[in-house]
Amino acid sequence: MDTAELNTKKLLLQSEVKKKKKLLKPKGSFDSDYWSNTAQYYDLEIEQNQCVAMLAFRSKASNDSDLSLEKWQSSDTTGIQLTRQRAAMEVMKSTAEDQATSLKRLEEGHTKSYVKLFFASKNGLDISAAGPGERDSSEQTNMRAAMYDKYNNGGKTMIWEPVLGVYLPKASVTAAHLYPWKAEEHMDDIFGKGARQDLMTPNSGLFLDRNIESMLDNGHIAIVPNIDLEPADATDPHADVEQRRQLVKEWESRSPRDYKLLVLDDCPSFKKKLNAILAFPNLYGITSASELHGRRLKFLNDFRPRARYVWWTYLNSISQVSFRYKKDTQAPLQKEVMNANRYWGTAGSYVRKNLLPSFVRHIGQRYPDIRDAFIDPDPARDDDTSDPTAVTVLAKDTIRKSTQAIEWWEQTGYSEDDENRSEDGSESEDESESEDEDEICHS
Incomplete structure (x- = not known):
């Protein structure tokens, strides 16, 4: 043609x-x-x-x-x-x-929750009968102020970035939502009653360097519990699985809980973002990719985002890897995905159990370790149905943001390398006191 x-x-x-x-x-x-x-x-x-x-x-x-x-x-x-x-x-x-x-x-409740996903944003089905509409700028301003107080001990000129472990200029840092705010009405369906109240609070937010935010949003990196879960015998990674699960349970009982970063996919897009960091070693304190992989997140105090929203960013990362390599017949990055997966286990304490089979069916089927971890061996612990709410929230958010990025690049001529823009076309924080919706990770 x-x-x-x-x-x-x-x-x-x-x-x-x-x-x-x-x-x-x-x-x-x-x-x-x-x-x-x-x-x-x-x-x-x-x-x-x-x-x-x-x-x-x-x-x-x-x-x-x-x-x-x-x-x-x-x-x-x-x-x-x-x-x-x-x-x-x-x-x-x-x-x-x-x-x-x-x-x-x-079940009728699941059906109603699922149907709302197709009515929520302009890049979905463009029907405004449901969904959160435009975000209240005062809520975002209040959230950012609360994040300053919780994470940054009140500092507002320079912001502490926990992944890089340094103070950065305000314009270099974004207040990242760990769960997409456009899917607010599904939070209770996914995480349990009352979760929706966390959306515009520090419980579901994290200050991130713009390049780090882009890496997380695109699934190049994942945030996982800061514990050592490397198998004792690399040739038989399942031999000591019970001991490693016990380490995860012990981590879940800690307060505060600490995290580290894993690099899942060092593709060209990741390297572009990494090079933007490596170009300023005196500012970021990083001189190579190896210093990012396994890097412990450093906080100024004991406050942390809720673990279930950090877990959600991991689910997003695995999804983005699958989306990026869907045309491959063999599961790519098997080792990296397996490594990230062992840190979060079954995730039963973070989301409703019947959400996970649908994720495995539509996204994680090629990764045996995801199938093994997400499908509960005890069917009595699962609900009677497989609920697609979580997987469709992830897919719909990806469609919206990719459409938005393409349209923005076409209209402006900017590329993802433009120093004053994030990968999805958002303005730097120094250009606008109130953050645009596109500036928020998983917005």
Whole structure:
């Protein structure tokens, strides 16, 4: 198909997407037809993504005859975002298909929670009947002020960054939400009653350097408990699994709990962010990638974000790795994912148990250690149904943010390397006293 035909197809698909979207206004109940239409909607979105990707690749390749599609998808900023966007759309499609075929087995409460996910943001289905709408700037201002007090002992000119363990200028640091604020209404469904009250508080926030925030958001790194869980025998990593699980339980009983950083994927995008840090060793105190891997987070006092929201960033990191390499037949980064997974165990104390099987089915199926850890061997401890709320929150957040990044780059001409912008196109904190929604990690 030549470029003119691709452009025509893209326009036709845009029209079809709009028509299909109009069918996604349920009339009293969310029956199997509704969910079938939802799956078809995402099927059209995936096809449209393919057109956009091919057009963008051809534009780039016209100036580089040696550029392959695979290389463009893994190294170009637009190619990377379109690739993870498509993978997230495929998750949304497959969960909708599951909902259509197993609707009768789902509890009514889970169905209602799940359906809200398709009505919450402009880059989802663009229906404003539900969802949090625009964020109250006063709430964000109050949250930031509370974070200054809790984490920074009241300091506001220079901010303490716990990953790098240094004071940084305010413009270099973002107040990162560890859970996407756009999915606020699903917090109680995922974490338990009362979790929603944590959203705009330091309990779910962390001050992070902008480059570190981008690494975490894109799944290049993961934050895990600061304990030594390396197997005693590297050739048989399951031999001492019970002893390591006991170490995790002991860590969970500590106050305060300490964390460290693991590098999951040192891909080109990660290296770009890392080089921005390595360029200023006197400021950041880091001179190599090895100093980041295994680095203990340093706090000024005993206050920490709640462990369940730190765990959520780990779930996001694993998801982003899966989205990035979904086209690979073999699970990539198996060792790195396995290493991160052993630190968090079954996560039974952080989320409802019936959320995890759906995550395994749609994202973690290629990683045996994720399957083993997330599926409870005692079925009596699980609910009767598999709830897709958590996995669709992750997928929908990825679609929204990748779409946002691509549109912003196209409109402004900036790249992810621009020193005054974060990877998703947000302004630096020194440009605006109130943080934009895009400035927040997992916003």
